[in-house]
Amino acid sequence: MFEIGEKASKIPDCIRFDSGGTNFHVDFIISECIKGFKTKKTLKLEFGLEDLRKEIAKKERKNGKNIDYKNVLITNGVMGGMYLVSSSILNRDDKIIANKACFEGYKWIADCCGAELKQVDLSDIQKIKSEINPQKTKLIYFTNPDNPTGKIYKEKEMREIADIAKDNNLLIISDEVFNEILYDNRKYISIYKFAPENTIIVNSFSKNYFMSGLRIGYLIAPQYIIEPLSRHLVAMTGAVNTFGQYCALCILRMKNKNLKQYKQYKNELEKRRNSCAQKCEEMGWEMQKIEAGYSAFPDIKMDGEKFMEKLLEHGVAVIPGKVFGKDNK
Amino acid sequence: MFEIGEKASKIPDCIRFDSGGTNFHVDFIISECIKGFKTKKTLKLEFGLEDLRKEIAKKERKNGKNIDYKNVLITNGVMGGMYLVSSSILNRDDKIIANKACFEGYKWIADCCGAELKQVDLSDIQKIKSEINPQKTKLIYFTNPDNPTGKIYKEKEMREIADIAKDNNLLIISDEVFNEILYDNRKYISIYKFAPENTIIVNSFSKNYFMSGLRIGYLIAPQYIIEPLSRHLVAMTGAVNTFGQYCALCILRMKNKNLKQYKQYKNELEKRRNSCAQKCEEMGWEMQKIEAGYSAFPDIKMDGEKFMEKLLEHGVAVIPGKVFGKDNK
Numbered sequence: 190m191f192e193i194g195e196k197a198s199k200i201p202d203c204i205r206f207d208s209g210g211t212n213f214h215v216d217f218i219i220s221e222c223i224k225g226f227k228t229k230k231t232l233k234l235e236f237g238l239e240d241l242r243k244e245i246a247k248k249e250r251k252n253g254k255n256i257d258y259k260n261v262l263i264t265n266g267v268m269g270g271m272y273l274v275s276s277s278i279l280n281r282d283d284k285i286i287a288n289k290a291c292f293e294g295y296k297w298i299a300d301c302c303g304a305e306l307k308q309v310d311l312s313d314i315q316k317i318k319s320e321i322n323p324q325k326t327k328l329i330y331f332t333n334p335d336n337p338t339g340k341i342y343k344e345k346e347m348r349e350i351a352d353i354a355k356d357n358n359l360l361i362i363s364d365e366v367f368n369e370i371l372y373d374n375r376k377y378i379s380i381y382k383f384a385p386e387n388t389i390i391v392n393s394f395s396k397n398y399f400m401s402g403l404r405i406g407y408l409i410a411p412q413y414i415i416e417p418l419s420r421h422l423v424a425m426t427g428a429v430n431t432f433g434q435y436c437a438l439c440i441l442r443m444k445n446k447n448l449k450q451y452k453q454y455k456n457e458l459e460k461r462r463n464s465c466a467q468k469c470e471e472m473g474w475e476m477q478k479i480e481a482g483y484s485a486f487p488d489i490k491m492d493g494e495k496f497m498e499k500l501l502e503h504g505v506a507v508i509p510g511k512v513f514g515k516d517n518k
Numbered sequence: 519m520f521e522i523g524e525k526a527s528k529i530p531d532c533i534r535f536d537s538g539g540t541n542f543h544v545d546f547i548i549s550e551c552i553k554g555f556k557t558k559k560t561l562k563l564e565f566g567l568e569d570l571r572k573e574i575a576k577k578e579r580k581n582g583k584n585i586d587y588k589n590v591l592i593t594n595g596v597m598g599g600m601y602l603v604s605s606s607i608l609n610r611d612d613k614i615i616a617n618k619a620c621f622e623g624y625k626w627i628a629d630c631c632g633a634e635l636k637q638v639d640l641s642d643i644q645k646i647k648s649e650i651n652p653q654k655t656k657l658i659y660f661t662n663p664d665n666p667t668g669k670i671y672k673e674k675e676m677r678e679i680a681d682i683a684k685d686n687n688l689l690i691i692s693d694e695v696f697n698e699i700l701y702d703n704r705k706y707i708s709i710y711k712f713a714p715e716n717t718i719i720v721n722s723f724s725k726n727y728f729m730s731g732l733r734i735g736y737l738i739a740p741q742y743i744i745e746p747l748s749r750h751l752v753a754m755t756g757a758v759n760t761f762g763q764y765c766a767l768c769i770l771r772m773k774n775k776n777l778k779q780y781k782q783y784k785n786e787l788e789k790r791r792n793s794c795a796q797k798c799e800e801m802g803w804e805m806q807k808i809e810a811g812y813s814a815f816p817d818i819k820m821d822g823e824k825f826m827e828k829l830l831e832h833g834v835a836v837i838p839g840k841v842f843g844k845d846n847k
Contacts, residue, residue, distance in 0.1 A: 265594060268756035276605075276630075297753035301605075402760030424626035427597035430759045431731030 197506035207506040270391040270408040290513035339479020351383035367482035369397040526835035599720040599737040619842035668808020680712030696811035698726040
């Protein structure tokens with residue numbers, strides 16, 4: 190993925206579909222954040238700004254999660270949260286279950302922990318069960334809305350995965366970074382509902398609020414887990430950057446004021462989603478229309494890498510399916 | 519350390535000597551950073567802003583280090599750099615050597631890596647040698663200028679430590695966060711000079727530029743180490759926050775413009791250092807006058823914890839010596 194990004198960055202005006210960002214301007218957010226930040230006199234280390242944790246708890250309670258701000262830990266983005274939990278829990282040669290196609294970063298985390306990422310179709314309960322090693326399997330990385338397929342899991346599917354987690358004493362890390370970018374008036378339900386004691390939610394401001402360089406993520410976990418995780422976080426990076434935390438707080442507090450702008454961006458994304466699906470159909474490419482997020486994962490019926498190279502020559506950067514796991518075209 | 523900080527944060531107008539910060543206003547820096555940042559249209563993920571790496575390389579070359587920007591990796595503060603290197607190198611039960619009194623965070627990192635921190639007087643070469651376990655000892659955490667003693671190591675001492683590292687195939691992590699806060703017109707030399715192939719330098723903008731909430735650090739290492747470390751960094755936190763990187767770049771580029779302000783702050787620190795040393799003497803407390811940084815580490819000839827509790831009642835927060843290692847009073 191980095192190699193593609195590096196090539197793409199050297200092509201003037203390259204159209205970038207290789208990394209999960211948008212080309213949306215976020216000036217209106219940044220200038221408001223800055224207004225708030227100017228009044229601070231010194232830049233202090235904040236080990237998880239309490240006000241920010243409270244705003245996040247409020248937001249997540251609206252999504253039906255029975256939590257308090259003490260269940261919230263601010264992390265260095267979602268990767269920071271996932272690495273934190275994974276490296277705290279995993280021993281060498283442990284196994285993690287993830288979807289058949291999943292974000293490449295999951296594998297990087299697994300590699301760093303000396304663990305193995307087992308990619309399996311998470312809609313196929315029998316396949317998940319057959320992959321579980323009672324001694325070694327510790328975690329399920331569950332991405333909902335899914336990346337890159339843009340699928341939203343059904344309640345029945347989540348209930349079954351939740352049951353597997355409870356029966357096998359597994360922890361689910363529920364990556365919900367696209368849970369506010371939903372199309373066709375869909376509603377979002379977290380797997381937390383079906384296994385609150387076995388679920389750690391990770392989320393961030395990168396995708397839902399288009400602030401990917403901010404590196405502010407958070408995780409939601411039972412309170413007895415937050416304390417050791419926060420110690421580990423301090424050892425890993427000292428603290429999470431103060432400016433980003435104030436920005437995130439500002440975003441949540443000012444959300445209502447900016448609703449029109451966010452709505453416009455979401456409409457724009459939905460338009461892009463529709464035109465992308467239509468083009469894929471015209472090309473004879475099979476693709477489940479995405480229900481959330483901003484990816485597209487068509488079966489292009491040819492070699493993904495060659496196609497990628499070809500597109501790059503025309504100034505368009507995409508990533509081949511195998512980046513999401515070796516079984517993907 | 520956190521318990522003290524938590525107590526102190528609840529005391530109105532508490533005078534804080536417990537964490538390594540100043541009460542200096544950094545508005546003049548932040549507003550310049552913001553001016554630069556406003557012109558950015560989108561907030562992008564930057565995996566180590568190339569311009570920032572170049573400015574850092576330039577600065578470090580002035581300090582006599584023979585390096586290129588490709589030797590520089592931007593990290594999540596110094597803790598982020600030290601954890602990154604330590605967790606990449608250490609196996610369970612490995613040993614790290616650090617000074618008799620050292621920053622508590624070193625122990626947190628060691629704990630996270632399942633390694634043991636061996637604290638020994640780094641001015642005593644025989645003691646260092648006797649602590650080395652040829653199979654298990656992998657790292658030396660070398661803090662220069664030292665924290666909390668404020669000592670600057672002499673060339674002879676550094677040469678001896680460098681030789682030990684070379685002879686025993688150890689890596690030195692040289693923590694240089696106070697290397698621009700020097701008193702009595704002292705000059706700074708890095709241990710890198712005596713063991714360039716065995717040294718990884720870590721530094722940040724928190725202490726030298728009073729920007730402790732920015733979480734921008736960097737490490738300097740041989741190029742063949744940078745590549746795997748940068749992969750590990752991405753797995754750990756995705757990337758380092760963009761705003762902070764632009765701030766850091768701005769600080770280095772604007773340094774000349776702000777020299778007067780920095781000089782004033784340094785003079786203020788020197789004044790505080792002198793008055794602190796005088797007061798300690800008046801109290802009959804022994805203390806080596808600090809040569810750099812902004813700590814004070816007197817032998818108060820009484821129980822550190824009781825003294826701390828007493829001072830806290832009067833709205834002054836300090837930390838007892840044992841926080842820096844069990845052999846300190």
